[in-house]
Amino acid sequence: xxxxxxxxxxxxxxxxxxxxxxxxxxxxxxxxxxxxxxxxxxxxxxxxxxxxxxxxxxxxxxxxxxxxxxxxxxxxxxxxxxxxxxxxxxxxxxxxxxxxxxxxxxxxxxxxxxxxxxxxxxxxxxxxxxxxxxxxxxxxxxxxxxxxxxxxxxxxxxxxxxxxxxxxxxxxxxxxxxxxxxxxxxxxxxxxxxxxxxxxxxxxxxxxxxxxxxxxxxxxxxxxxxxxxxxxxxxxxxxxxxxxxxxxxxxxxxxxxxxxxxxxxxxxxxxxxxxxxxxxxxxxxxxxxxxxxxxxxxxxxxxxxxxxxxxxxxxxxxxxxxxxxxxxxxxxxxxxxxxxxxx
Amino acid sequence: xxxxxxxxxxxxxxxxxxxxxxxxxxxxxxxxxxxxxxxxxxxxxxxxxxxxxxxxxxxxxxxxxxxxxxxxxxxxxxxxxxxxxxxxxxxxxxxxxxxxxxxxxxxxxxxxxxxxxxxxxxxxxxxxxxxxxxxxxxxxxxxxxxxxxxxxxxxxxxxxxxxxxxxxxxxxxxxxxxxxxxxxxxxxxxxxxxxxxxxxxxxxxxxxxxxxxxxxxxxxxxxxxxxxxxxxxxxxxxxxxxxxxxxxxxxxxxxxxxxxxxxxxxxxxxxxxxxxxxxxxxxxxxxxxxxxxxxxxxxxxxxxxxxxxxxxxxxxxxxxxxxxxxxxxxxxxxxxxxxxxxxxxxxxxxxxxxxxxxxxxxxxxxxxxxxxxxxxxxxxxxxxxxxxxxxxxxxxxxxxxxxxxxxxxxxxxxxxxxxxxxxxxxxxxxxxxxxxxxxxxxxxxxxxxxxxxxxxxxxxxxxxxxxxxxxxxxxxxxxxxxxxxxxxxxxxxxxxxxxxxxxxxxxxxxxxxxxxxxxxxxxxxxxxxxxxxxxx
Numbered sequence: 001x002x003x004x005x006x007x008x009x010x011x012x013x014x015x016x017x018x019x020x021x022x023x024x025x026x027x028x029x030x031x032x033x034x035x036x037x038x039x040x041x042x043x044x045x046x047x048x049x050x051x052x053x054x055x056x057x058x059x060x061x062x063x064x065x066x067x068x069x070x071x072x073x074x075x076x077x078x079x080x081x082x083x084x085x086x087x088x089x090x091x092x093x094x095x096x097x098x099x100x101x102x103x104x105x106x107x108x109x110x111x112x113x114x115x116x117x118x119x120x121x122x123x124x125x126x127x128x129x130x131x132x133x134x135x136x137x138x139x140x141x142x143x144x145x146x147x148x149x150x151x152x153x154x155x156x157x158x159x160x161x162x163x164x165x166x167x168x169x170x171x172x173x174x175x176x177x178x179x180x181x182x183x184x185x186x187x188x189x190x191x192x193x194x195x196x197x198x199x200x201x202x203x204x205x206x207x208x209x210x211x212x213x214x215x216x217x218x219x220x221x222x223x224x225x226x227x228x229x230x231x232x233x234x235x236x237x238x239x240x241x242x243x244x245x246x247x248x249x250x251x252x253x254x255x256x257x258x259x260x261x262x263x264x265x266x267x268x269x270x271x272x273x274x275x276x277x278x279x280x281x282x283x284x285x286x287x288x289x290x291x292x293x294x295x296x297x298x299x300x301x302x303x304x305x306x307x308x309x310x311x312x313x314x315x316x317x318x319x320x321x322x323x324x325x326x327x328x329x330x331x332x333x334x335x336x337x338x339x340x341x342x343x
Numbered sequence: 344x345x346x347x348x349x350x351x352x353x354x355x356x357x358x359x360x361x362x363x364x365x366x367x368x369x370x371x372x373x374x375x376x377x378x379x380x381x382x383x384x385x386x387x388x389x390x391x392x393x394x395x396x397x398x399x400x401x402x403x404x405x406x407x408x409x410x411x412x413x414x415x416x417x418x419x420x421x422x423x424x425x426x427x428x429x430x431x432x433x434x435x436x437x438x439x440x441x442x443x444x445x446x447x448x449x450x451x452x453x454x455x456x457x458x459x460x461x462x463x464x465x466x467x468x469x470x471x472x473x474x475x476x477x478x479x480x481x482x483x484x485x486x487x488x489x490x491x492x493x494x495x496x497x498x499x500x501x502x503x504x505x506x507x508x509x510x511x512x513x514x515x516x517x518x519x520x521x522x523x524x525x526x527x528x529x530x531x532x533x534x535x536x537x538x539x540x541x542x543x544x545x546x547x548x549x550x551x552x553x554x555x556x557x558x559x560x561x562x563x564x565x566x567x568x569x570x571x572x573x574x575x576x577x578x579x580x581x582x583x584x585x586x587x588x589x590x591x592x593x594x595x596x597x598x599x600x601x602x603x604x605x606x607x608x609x610x611x612x613x614x615x616x617x618x619x620x621x622x623x624x625x626x627x628x629x630x631x632x633x634x635x636x637x638x639x640x641x642x643x644x645x646x647x648x649x650x651x652x653x654x655x656x657x658x659x660x661x662x663x664x665x666x667x668x669x670x671x672x673x674x675x676x677x678x679x680x681x682x683x684x685x686x687x688x689x690x691x692x693x694x695x696x697x698x699x700x701x702x703x704x705x706x707x708x709x710x711x712x713x714x715x716x717x718x719x720x721x722x723x724x725x726x727x728x729x730x731x732x733x734x735x736x737x738x739x740x741x742x743x744x745x746x747x748x749x750x751x752x753x754x755x756x757x758x759x760x761x762x763x764x765x766x767x768x769x770x771x772x773x774x775x776x777x778x779x780x781x782x783x784x785x786x787x788x789x790x791x792x793x794x795x796x797x798x799x800x801x802x803x804x805x806x807x808x809x810x811x812x813x814x815x816x817x818x819x820x821x822x823x824x825x826x827x828x829x830x831x832x833x834x835x836x837x838x839x840x841x842x843x844x845x846x847x848x849x850x851x852x853x854x855x856x857x858x859x860x861x862x863x864x865x866x867x868x869x870x871x872x873x874x875x876x877x878x879x
Contacts, residue, residue, distance in 0.1 A: 240458060242450060247442055301442075305441075
């Protein structure tokens with residue numbers, strides 16, 4: 001198995017060692033974030049928290065799973081975002097007959113200069129921003145084709161590993177698993193999503209505004225306000241935001257308490273949860289909390305930041321037991337119990 | 344209204360320390376209130392318990408409550424006081440600083456500098472300079488404050504309540520009982536010592552002086568009259584046991600029978616009288632005068648031997664009859680050790696006296712015929728004289744021992760009577776037997792006097808019914824072991840009850856018929872024995 005270096009990889013920005021650099025990075029983070037959010041909100045009505053969390057995930061270099069019934073603007077959100085951040089954008093409509101090769105690419109026989117040989121033809125996954133629309137309509141085999149891509153940002157076909165150009169984000173949408181013709185995502189796949197966001201129904205006012213914006217002859221124009229390098233810089237800025245030991249301990253306890261075999265876990269967790277959140281959840285919470293802190297104008301992570309991103313980071317990582325599934329327990333309620341128990 | 348804190352080079356630490364002082368002051372106030380409340384409540388509860396039974400609240404209750412309150416205060420203080428880290432957390436929480444001060448202090452302590460740490464420090468210092476830690480001041484809840492003041496006050500007021508008259512009287516009675524116990528114990532010890540001092544040597548041995556003194560020394564006073572009575576009953580029981588061990592009724596009966604026989608002869612009438620009157624010391628002295636004197640001439644020896652021979656013969660007769668009676672009743676050698684010894688020694692004395700008499704006569708005859716007795720006869724005479732002397736001495740010793748035993752029993756009886764009086768004094772039936780004349784001072788009595796008007800029958804002698812010894816006994820009897828049952832001391836009882844008891848003693852259906860027959864045969868043999876003995 002061979003590995004090829006990712007072409008066009010930008011140099012990794014060093015952690016700011018001086019206060020002015022750090023202040024500049026923080027300011028860049030906040031400005032870029034707000035400008036991008038403003039552009040998205042020009043088209044997307046409401047969904048403020050969804051937009052914020054999607055942008056946090058992008059800033060942290062994470063993938064997002066958007067769940068909601070059809071027609072709530074999930075795809076529109078992603079396409080709008082792609083235009084705003086000026087990234088290469090591809091869309092894959094997942095269907096039951098979609099094959100892994102349709103996503104990652106395949107080796108094809110080509111003739112060049114009279115010589116025939118196999119060449120790797122890149123699939124749609126080779127992009128910066130991939131919209132995996134209705135991901136749970138594909139079979140598990142096809143869904144798992146994204147596993148390596150999402151975690152390693154690389155694709156291995158026929159023993160050859162090819163890296164993707166950074167940044168690489170997967171924004172997947174899925175219908176609720178109760179819908180017909182859906183295949184629940186495997187736990188390993190779910191764990192690779194930074195956030196799982198529930199897209200709510202718009203309110204009456206929001207629906208009215210949606211109709212006004214989309215029903216006219218001149219749809220809103222989305223201007224590019226960011227790019228891949230800016231997102232990478234944002235990602236590095238996040239990693240420099242400090243977290244105090246007791247706050248980090250709070251984060252750890254939040255994750256630990258989602259495990260039913262933990263002594264401090266609340267009764268509801270012990271009763272309904274089969275497996276708690278993974279260490280990836282702790283990483284996602286930390287990155288999300290850092291973004292929240294910067295957006296709040298602070299330079300340190302607080303408990304309230306941890307609590308704010310705990311639900312989107314852990315709700316898809318908590319595997320309910322039989323009793324939890326049977327009673328239709330909402331993982332968000334369990335996470336609320338977990339946080340409430342910590343005072 | 345909050346005022347900005349004074350400018351400080353380290354506004355975070357300044358704010359944290361000010362907050363810590365503020366919080367800990369509140370903790371101290373709360374701990375003080377709770378300790379006062381709990382200590383006061385405890386003292387009040389215990390005080391009410393004392394007052395409800397009529398007692399005055401003892402000062403130690405307040406001392407214990409104060410110590411408990413102090414412990415509660417210290418425990419509360421050490422448990423709830425806050426350090427700088429917690430104080431920073433409280434400030435963060437109170438002023439919405441989102442763990443800002445806590446984080447800044449931690450980063451500073453960990454020497455984390457530059458970059459975001461610098462920005463965070465600046466941010467926290469800016470926030471700290473805008474807040475006023477005095478806003479953390481907490482007011483004590485009014486109910487807590489009121490209870491913390493009221494309960495100790497009420498408990499303290501309860502301490503001024505005097506004890507009830509009943510309790511005062513009970514205390515006086517307890518003090519009087521203690522005093523009485525002291526007096527009685529001291530008196531008993533002196534009485535025991537006096538008896539031991541007065542007793543002769545052989546009498547002292549029988550009284551077991553060390554055990555007796557130890558028992559007297561172990562007596563202790565008590566506020567409980569029943570406890571005192573139990574002690575005295577126990578000691579009395581011990582004396583009764585000791586007296587029982589000195590029982591010599593069979594020996595006295597034997598000597599009385601011997602006295603009857605000795606009175607028939609004029610030469611032994613003095614000895615008979617001494618034995619009949621149980622003057623065993625005198626009897627022993629009379630026997631000493633009958634003891635053979637080897638220095639005297641043959642005639643003088645014969646004069647001394649005649650009464651001894653007569654006395655020993657009578658004693659031997661009495662011994663034979665005693666042994667016959669003992670054999671018929673099946674009690675020979677069982678319990679009458681001294682009586683058996685006396686009988687045996689009497690027989691030995693009789694035999695020795697007869698041998699001595701025979702040898703003396705033979706010696707006199709040989710002296711008449713040959714001028715002097717032969718060596719063989721002289722040797723026999725000397726040996727028989729020695730045996731007679733030894734038998735006489737042995738009998739004298741037995742008699743002296745009987746005399747000592749008799750005196751010892753007498754002393755034991757006196758001491759038991761004293762203890763009986765002590766128990767009576769405890770029961771309020773008689774005066775302290777050791778009390779000196781003069782009585783108590785006026786007003787120092789243990790019971791409240793009752794006025795004439797309080798008793799409706801006061802002065803109405805016609806209302807008094809009953810007659811002496813007609814009612815139930817008033818004696819309170821405490822058993823030595825368990826406090827129940829009866830002691831060996833006689834209690835005054837109605838005459839009718841006595842008569843019934845006596846009748847039951849005489850005619851007891853629970854005594855087996857063979858045993859009754861045996862007793863009957865024994866008494867008949869006592870009457871018949873002299874005739875049989877004297878017949879030949």
